[in-house]
Amino acid sequence: MFKVLITEHIHEEGLKELYEAPNIEAILRLNMSQEELCDAVKDIDALITRSGTAVDKKLLEAGKKLKVVARVGVGVDNIDLGAASKRGIIVLNSPTGNTLAATELTMGMIFSIARKIPQANNSLLSGEWKREKFLGTQLYGKTLLIVGLGRIGSSVATRAKALGMEIFCYDPYINPKKAENLGVKRLDDLRGALSLADFVTLHVPLTHETRNIINEETLKSIKRGAYLINCARGGIVDEGACAKALKEDRLAGAAFDVHVVEPAKESPLFDPALIEKVVVTPHIGANTREAQRAVAEIVVKNLIKALSG
Numbered sequence: 001m002f003k004v005l006i007t008e009h010i011h012e013e014g015l016k017e018l019y020e021a022p023n024i025e026a027i028l029r030l031n032m033s034q035e036e037l038c039d040a041v042k043d044i045d046a047l048i049t050r051s052g053t054a055v056d057k058k059l060l061e062a063g064k065k066l067k068v069v070a071r072v073g074v075g076v077d078n079i080d081l082g083a084a085s086k087r088g089i090i091v092l093n094s095p096t097g098n099t100l101a102a103t104e105l106t107m108g109m110i111f112s113i114a115r116k117i118p119q120a121n122n123s124l125l126s127g128e129w130k131r132e133k134f135l136g137t138q139l140y141g142k143t144l145l146i147v148g149l150g151r152i153g154s155s156v157a158t159r160a161k162a163l164g165m166e167i168f169c170y171d172p173y174i175n176p177k178k179a180e181n182l183g184v185k186r187l188d189d190l191r192g193a194l195s196l197a198d199f200v201t202l203h204v205p206l207t208h209e210t211r212n213i214i215n216e217e218t219l220k221s222i223k224r225g226a227y228l229i230n231c232a233r234g235g236i237v238d239e240g241a242c243a244k245a246l247k248e249d250r251l252a253g254a255a256f257d258v259h260v261v262e263p264a265k266e267s268p269l270f271d272p273a274l275i276e277k278v279v280v281t282p283h284i285g286a287n288t289r290e291a292q293r294a295v296a297e298i299v300v301k302n303l304i305k306a307l308s309g
């Protein structure tokens with residue numbers, strides 16, 4: 001019998017196959033401290049987590065029987081991959097399950113900041129009727145820079161193209177044919193690309209290369225009055241530098257689903273002075289019923305395969 005520990009809330013139906021597997025005992029324990037986790041993992045064969053569990057070296061070492069760490073979703077930046085690989089622990093994720101959900105939130109964020117929809121909603125509900133306050137920006141004919149033309153970046157490109165936007169990408173790692181096939185112009189210099197874009201949307205993983213890729217320096221190159229959207233990972237933008245650029249009107253707006261510290265209680269972007277220019281959501285990019293089910297199903301299928309050898 002394999003013991004599988006689930007440490008975060010995961011779509012019930014997506015876990016059905018796990019609960020029904022005859023050779024698996026699934027144990028659900030939420031909200032554990034790191035200390036409790038290290039204790040709970042001692043006789044566990046596999047862990048199922050999302051982004052809120054720090055699967056660090058200490059935890060991996062405590063899990064003497066650990067064979068698999070399964071991350072429901074895409075980003076594995078909460079897992080110490082080096083330590084896992086040293087101990088021969090397989091790390092699984094489900095990168096394809098939430099592509100559409102993250103894409104659709106990104107499109108929603110683009111519309112939201114271009115037309116100030118959340119601000120207009122709040123204004124109307126507070127008793128105002130100020131149409132002139134909500135002068136928006138048309139998307140048709142505008143330039144969109146996609147940083148990271150992977151699954152989500154490509155899927156955003158297709159949709160933005162349908163809106164009549166002109167699309168560039170900055171992604172040194174893709175095959176140039178990919179951009180060409182999507183009708184996206186590939187630019188090799190990030191600063192040059194930033195200077196051309198009316199909208200910049202980020203779709204890179206968090207790595208040592210992408211941490212703070214949008215910072216005080218790179219923001220100096222951004223086209224005046226551009227909009228910045230981050231539905232990828234908090235650490236890829238220096239939030240303080242972004243808030244400064246918004247206050248100085250170098251950026252016209254910013255929409256962030258992800259934050260440097262999560263759960264995010266404070267951020268330079270939450271400054272009341274920026275309320276008319278900023279749209280923020282609590283990391284809901286993958287939160288659709290369809291995506292939650294899909295990411296769990298994919299991970300469970302692969303986890304069962306991995307445990308069964």
Ligand code: NAD
Nearest residue numbers: 075102148149150151152171173203204205231232285286
């Ligand atoms: P992906 O791996 O398909 O695409 C990432 C792309 O980034 C690749 O094309 C890669 O070449 C490119 N890239 C890597 N390093 C780069 C660099 N230094 N400069 C430019 N490009 C670089 O991943 P994906 O499925 O498209 O997801 C992208 C990110 O979105 C994920 O890593 C995850 O962090 C985030 N995400 C967030 C949510 C959410 O809830 N908000 C949901 C899903 C994914």
